[in-house]
Amino acid sequence: MHPVTHGSAEHGRAWFNHAVLLSEVEYARPASVDEALVLLAGDDNARALAGGQTLINVLKQRLVSPDLLVDLAELEELTPITVAEDGSLELGAMATLSDLIASAEVQERRPILAEVASSVADVQVRNRGTVGGNVCSNDPTNHLPPLMVAAGATMTIASAAGTRTVPAEDFFLGVYMTAVGPGELLTGVSIPAAGGTGDGFFSVTVGNEGTGIVNVAATVNGEARIAIGCVSSLPVLVTSRPDDESVREAVRAADLDPPSDVHGSGEYRRHLAEVLAVRAVGYARSSG
């Protein structure tokens, strides 16, 4: 899901000829990752289509008008949720949020993923929304980016040249911008084995389980890794000792400059970041 209100008339007459109708676009449904990569590399203005819960809305608004949609629906190899030899949780990029919730592996190893996934929007969105989509769209209010950053996840990106990995804290670059470049595809996310780690996630939303106003993910393993969402174009990572006062100081020291909008001022969001960070770390401490 994504925010769609814009202040400026310059944002395009498109906004004011608004309708739920897309521009013309081409569509392809490759049968393999390799095929998908070829299609993505072949057109600068091609977009990967995962669950569509963000992208279709963006297309309806005509905020972007890709030439080609590369539907990843048939890439079976990207859907499983498995456990690697070293105990880390391997999430296929096309695993849905509902898959996360239903997964015994997630429940056993990193239940915070299921807990957070189950608070995203509603069941219809969760049935289609994917790990990859949530992470690659990097809408500032999305739930998974801060969670991945706090958990120290690693993203696997495939291209014609092979695969590479990028740590979550380097993966998110800006609104709707990630380390996935043209001709590339996120294929999976790897979450390290928990082993004594506690996780927490707290948010203030617009209505129950609505859009995030501020969300904070925390992972405590000795020290606290705190990722704050909704306050910037990418999750803000701070680390600190896991006691309340240290957490507050660390968040203050991050000198956040959150946006102001109808759901709260920048000051309110700054305040929430502190409060929710303390709560997330507190929860993580007690669950580790």
Add this chain to the structure above:
Amino acid sequence: MTDTTLERALVVEPTETKRGWAGQSIPRKEDKRLVQGHGVFVDDVKRHGMGYLHFVRSPYAHAKVKSIDVSKALELGGVYGTLTGDEVAILTDPFFELSTPPGADMKDYALAVGKVRHMGEPVAAVVASSRDIARDAAELVEVEYEPLPVVVDAERAAEEGAPLLHEEAGSNVVWSGLFDWGDYDAALAEADQVVRIERLHFDRFSSTPLECSGAVVEYEKHTGQWTIFCNHQMPGIGAIWMGPALRCGLDKLRFVTHDIGGAFGNKICLHPQLTACCLLARKLNRPIQWTEWRTDQHMANSHGNERTFLDVEVPVRADGTMLGFKVRALDDCGAFPRYEPLGCIIWAQVTPGLYRWRNIRVDFTQVTTNKSPVGPNRGYSRMQHLWLTERIIDIVAHQLGLDPIEVRKRNYIRSEEMPYETPNGCVYDSGDYARCLDLVLGLINHEGIEERRRDAESRGKLLGFGIGSTLDSGTNNFGQSQLLNPDLQFSGNNEVATIKLDIFGEIVLTLGTVPQGQGHETVAAQVAADILGVSPDDIHVRPGHDSYWNTHAGLSGTYASQFAVTGLGAVKGATDLLADQIKRLAGVILGGVGKDAIMLEGGFAKIKDNPEAALPFMACGAIINANNAGLPPELDDVTLNCRYVFRPRFEVPDKERKYGNLTLTYANQIHACVLEIDKETGVPVIVDYAAVDDCGIRIHPQIVEGQVHGAAAQGLGAALHESFPYDEEGTLLTANFYDYHVPHALDMPPFKTESIESPSPFTPLGAKGMGEGGGAGIHAVCAAIQDALRGAGGAIVYDSCNPAHRIWELMREPEKSRSLVSVEERS
């Protein structure tokens, strides 16, 4: 001072309908088609060759339209044609305005003419063979704008030198006037304390029905007849606006509705868009299909009135009696008045709210701003005013250290005073507010509140308890419009029903109303069934509205909480006529007995003393319709096709004193809210909620309760989330359901309801209209928030919408809101 002797005798209609089907919650006739997805909503309607209309809308809140070039749009394959403001200005006359000058001189057309006055205002229309092509073509329409300064603040709009929306009017003021009843100055002199509240603000929001507005419009060339299949909820007034504009007789505008996906007052001002559809249907000689998008509905359909209350002054006696109040009200109606300035008087139906104060002075001004026009959103204008009275009660109690429950009990109008004449001559028909209050306190377990407060405290939460009382005044006397503009030719009210007994014994009922979920087909059948002695299944009620049925009058529609009175009054009237005719016919056929000797039972007309002598309805229908030779002349007027126009008893109010009865019935609701506020985040959670309603005799209790649920949910949404804020450029910041949060299932608290019935002495069935609700949810939540914040600095709630961030601001700087209130000790 508390004289409640009525100045004139009231006419009370005898209630002949015995309780049979009426009073039962029977299964709804509408459900079978709706649960199967077989409802016919306007976007479901298809006509061969229809063109899809897409409006080109202004990206500027205020600008001159220098030029419009549709040539590139016309070149796109599949485009049938376009319409621009220049054409509209030639082909139509501006819609008539209800106001006196300056409002009278504001011009309103189907498309922007010369300039645009709010973002999203339609500037041109494109029609094409598919929605997609129409949308693509709209992008090719080139409009040159010259932006003008924008005004989005009502106080600024009222000032000298503010940007002028309607130059011809010479002012942004639509209407202004002073209402002064009782003797406010004497009340002030008598006061022991005077509480002053600098400002209160009732936010813009709307009930955002899930189905957007729409129409399929056809034009018949030879006859000049338009057929407008739409979801306009008040076709009577729609036609009155559109006919003169299109320069055609009203019969040339056939309105047809079927299923409507909610309206709540937001489908009343559709005449601009429908007029554009009409012009295009004629110009392009094909049916025109238009469905509003959600964004359009938020930006450019209608909002509820935004009202700022300034310099509130409340004289109070030492014993807690409120003597009256004075206020300056500033109403923001957006870019075009349309149904306004009726909002400038409609609140006066409930001038004193539920309270006994007699001295009230309201200085009312309404202005235009570069925002969406307003419309009669659910609770129209009364809700805003009732919120004011409830805020006054709670804030005065707060300041003087009184219990708001005790203050209400002391100041509520008492049941023994009913019918009660208010300071401006309205008559509250019946009600027992004190009893409703006691019931709701019981439902919410008010006795346990302090214990709950302590428990909440232990969890870091501030618990708040609040009461919201409200009135749902129903069945307008349109004569109140003359208090705003003495030259208007509107007064009274009416609704129509036609019922016939057909050849094979079918009973067919048509209504002038326009239901949008209130179950008219079902409830009307209950009332008719009781009179005719049949079951509601035997009565076929045609869904929706159709001008061709000739079952409508100038004010027909479904709005203003009046169906149970006007709609059912018409049904009763028509069915009484039919029953009378059946009895007279049967009396003659069964052997020359009078109609009083006949009873109607089980589909037969029977002689009371000899029920074996029975004439089936089918025979009656057959005789009159096809086999009528030999009938005596005294039966000449028996047609078994009876049309009845219900007219409530009203007088034109006194224009000098702005005095008179403006509404026939007054349902009331008292709500109680318990909420918890997170001390650190300001997030409010409603943990308990109860509502007691009284709408007189309930014809279908389950439907009544459903309206209470729905109105309460909308109130909670408006109290905690829903508002339409604008930025300085006039951009609406909540133009979709993503940003404009309405209650979802997880947002609703546990909900308890109870009902009492204080019959109305003024209506045919003792029932009162009740659909709007009156915003009790908003009043209760505001009260509860203010109560909770006593534990965090004692902030005053002065805005109707308080989401988490606003609550946090109130907690953070309580002095800021507290400084809006002052108490002057006089004794």
Add this chain to the structure above:
Amino acid sequence: MREKTIKVEVNGDLYEREVESRRLLVHFIRDDLELTGTHIGCDTGNCGACTVLYNGDAIKSCMMLAVQADGASIDTVEGLARDGELHPIQQAFSETHALQCGYCTPGMLMSAKYLLDSNPNPSEPEIRKAIQGNICRCTGYVNIVEAIQRAAGHD
């Protein structure tokens, strides 16, 4: 390709149609297949009036392209009643007055069906969560929750 021929099974019937790639599934269902029971209430995928079952999963058909449904099996509200007999959920909705205007109802029924298919005895919080993606402006959800509880009792 900008157009594609797709094969979609809807309520057990197989349809083959040519569609533009940009066409939303909800418009395909409503306009191409003339199954107008599925409704559109918003522009941003929030309201759920367009909810259908896609290969058994509740989804919002306004956030899927018709071409994505090629080869899939869709269930809409029109498929709930069988041989003129209302589905127990439809019956329950009517009995408890869980619909007023009926506009949200088709989507609401599909979400309710999806819930009860996998969770025949849901708690009240589970019911609310299951219909969290379906906005109703008329009922306040009170009777809708009751309807689903009643339908659950029918198994």
